[in-house]
Amino acid sequence: MNSRKVKNIIEALGKHKDDESIKVLNELGTNCPIDEIRELTSKALIRKNTHEALELMIVNKGKGINDLSARVAMCAINELLALKDKQEAIKILDDTINMHSEKEVQDTARSVKALMSFSS
Amino acid sequence: MQKISPLRSSIEAFNKFKAMRANKNEKAQTQNDAAVQTNPFGITFKGTVIQMDVFEKTQNNSEKTMSPSLKERLQNSGKLLSAAWVGTLNKFSSFKTNVIAFGNKIKDNAIAFGNKLKELGNTKVELDVFKYNVSRLQKQPVSELRTMLANELQGVSNEQ
Numbered sequence: 001m002n003s004r005k006v007k008n009i010i011e012a013l014g015k016h017k018d019d020e021s022i023k024v025l026n027e028l029g030t031n032c033p034i035d036e037i038r039e040l041t042s043k044a045l046i047r048k049n050t051h052e053a054l055e056l057m058i059v060n061k062g063k064g065i066n067d068l069s070a071r072v073a074m075c076a077i078n079e080l081l082a083l084k085d086k087q088e089a090i091k092i093l094d095d096t097i098n099m100h101s102e103k104e105v106q107d108t109a110r111s112v113k114a115l116m117s118f119s120s
Numbered sequence: 121m122q123k124i125s126p127l128r129s130s131i132e133a134f135n136k137f138k139a140m141r142a143n144k145n146e147k148a149q150t151q152n153d154a155a156v157q158t159n160p161f162g163i164t165f166k167g168t169v170i171q172m173d174v175f176e177k178t179q180n181n182s183e184k185t186m187s188p189s190l191k192e193r194l195q196n197s198g199k200l201l202s203a204a205w206v207g208t209l210n211k212f213s214s215f216k217t218n219v220i221a222f223g224n225k226i227k228d229n230a231i232a233f234g235n236k237l238k239e240l241g242n243t244k245v246e247l248d249v250f251k252y253n254v255s256r257l258q259k260q261p262v263s264e265l266r267t268m269l270a271n272e273l274q275g276v277s278n279e280q
Contacts, residue, residue: 005252006276009269012257020262028269034276 007040014044022053030056030063035072042067042076051088058092058112061105065112077112081119090116 010029013021022045029041042064045053057064057076064076080089093116096109250256257265 006269006272008252008254008257009265009272011254012260013262013265013269015254015258016262016265018262021265024262024266024269028266028273032273034273034280037273037276 003036003040006037010037010040010044014047019050019052022048022050022056025053026056026063030060035069038063038067038069038072039075042072043079046076046079046083046089049083049085049088051092054089054092058089058109059096059100059105061102065108066105073108077115080112081116086116 010025013025013029025041025045029037029044032038032041042057045057045064048054057080058066060066062068065073065080067073067076080086083089090113093109093113097106097113100106100109257268
């Protein structure tokens with residue numbers, strides 16, 4: 001795979017100020033069947049550290065920390081742990097633990113929150 | 121009666137045999153000489169004289185040896201010329217085959233070169249070092265980035 005071009009485009013979308021970039025990443029990146037692409041997209045979205053981007057990575061089943069691929073999920077969790085400002089992420093995790101319909105998603109959010117509280 | 125010793129008798133027998141052998145050799149030599157003299161280009165091969173006019177009638181051969189006329193000389197030179205012509209034709213035919221083979225090789229090489237040129241023509245030479253620079257991509261509109269990403273992902277999925 002010629003990942004350099006894809007990596008650069010995803011990185012550019014992650015750094016882009018336009019909110020439309022989140023939609024593009026969600027639509028093309030997180031739904032991509034290739035693990036590597038989903039991994040890059042998760043990183044880009046979490047680094048944005050905006051409510052919309054973090055919500056996509058924490059709340060949605062099969063995306064971000066809830067990805068079926070352990071590698072992608074672990075990468076997303078690592079990226080969350082590496083955030084300097086974790087306030088927005090913890091807020092979303094709390095909301096997920098309290099209000100999400102899926103127990104599996106709640107459990108994942110709880111575990112990630114525990115890790116984040118330990119790391120900070 | 122003279123008494124003959126066995127040694128003397130054997131010497132005499134040997135001398136007789138020697139004389140007979142010398143005579144035989146002389147006869148053979150003279151025959152060969154005569155055969156070679158009839159044809160100065162005659163070649164001996166394992167004792168057999170090969171003559172140029174070996175397929176000709178003996179009558180004509182004898183006449184020729186006796187007095188070669190101008191007509192016969194012309195005929196002989198004609199034969200030599202035709203032999204030389206046949207040799208030249210052979211040389212030309214081999215030269216022709218070589219030339220044809222060389223031409224075919226050149227043609228094949230040219231076709232292969234043409235195919236390579238076509239391949240090169242189809243290959244895009246992209247200087248995308250600058251095109252896919254992150255800071256440059258960041259300045260582009262999201263719709264354009266979306267198209268680029270979709271194309272790249274399509275290419276990646278096709279590869280796999």
